[in-house]
Amino acid sequence: MKQLSLLFLALAFVANSQAQESSDEFAARMSWFRDAKLGIFIHWGIYSVRGVDESWSFYNRYLPYDEYMKQADGFTAAKYDPEAWAKLIRESGARYAVLTTKHHDGMALYNTSLSDLNVLKKTPAGRDLVKPFCESLKKQGVKTGLYFSMLDWSHPDYPKFLNNQERYQNDSIRWNKFLDFRRGQIHELAAFKPDLLWFDGDWDYSAEQWKSAEMRTDINKWMPGVIVNSRINGYGDYATPEQGVPVIQPKEPYWELCMTINDSWGYQQNDHNYKSANQIIRIFTDCISMGGNLLLDIGPKPDGTIPEEQQLVLKELGRWTKKHKEAIYGTVAGIPKDYYYGPSALSKDRDILYLYVTGKPAGPLMIKGLKNPINRIWVVGNGSKLNHTVMMKSYWSDVPGIVYIDVPENVLDEQVTVIAVLLKGPVELNPPVK
Ligand code: GLC
16 A cells, blocks of 8 residues: 555656656656666664664554663774675675665664764664765665655654554644754755765655745756656655565556665564575566566664675676676666567667576567567677577568567576567567557
């Protein structure tokens, strides 16, 4: 439900943000994001100490608030190595990263001057954890994204505290105090020079109540050119389906699937339900194939180390993205699955069709309805050229024949093989795609 309404909001906000800039300007601002394809999401906070659900565990009363907050004592960041994080992220093939600067529990990971609820004052970490990470990302050439929760269940002026328990109702003075606080904290984020702001938790109130239009205007002023995700009540730039891989291509021009690496956003020592590199790469090819990005979430431990299982997945992802980079970055959505039974992508000028091949095909690959003659076919990251045959093409009919491509076993990748089909001219399909 949440996802559906977010998608609706997404439609509205694209219209909104375009009202302030021309569609060409909007496309130019979004271009790095559109080409980036892969981002790494990082949920890091005091919830990693016990390994409980981030913020929700107290809100939903699985753990008393005080006990939840006591986790702060164990949040040491003793082995935090932002350089190593940024390197691992770059090596995974991700072109951007998004770090939680403050989750719904209100504990800021940076040196906010507006509240004592921050890791400098309340945890043994005792320092700003956001700043060095942003600097390391910039050094690695990875774009910087900052997650920030609009709602703050710890703040004395935020109406909601626990599920079905409010601090107050209809008190505009207190509410405006909270809005000023939120505005101030978002302003503070400008110091990190983010390329992207990833808001969350807008669902508690309406755009009017949150003053989202004003917020967006301020953001554009404070951080010109920044990209903003959907969760700002209709004033963002792209849609954020969560966990559920879109089955059909989302309608929004820009979107990003955010997804956990196991079943949790933050580190939980009892959650071993990791997706394999193969499962993640296949989900990733689905996103690419529908013109979207994947924002894969990891959860570091309280000492700042990234769990071994998560590192292994990122490294294997890195091997695969490095080998297949030409079929990933800067591509656009591929051809519908009716024409090729699998994910695919197109080069920007639409004359190279990339076919993603999962596993070992039992016979030749098949493309139906392809009108273009084929200039050359090769295996991406391997270079071998492949032969093809066109069957059932009649000289008297416009109906294209069926293209068959044999893929020998010795070119197969352990995860997903990619075949590049260089077409004569931009792809043309019959029947044409509406
Ligand atoms: C949800 C949850 C939150 C998580 C976020 C990431 O909105 O509230 O805990 O951080 O998804 O997308």
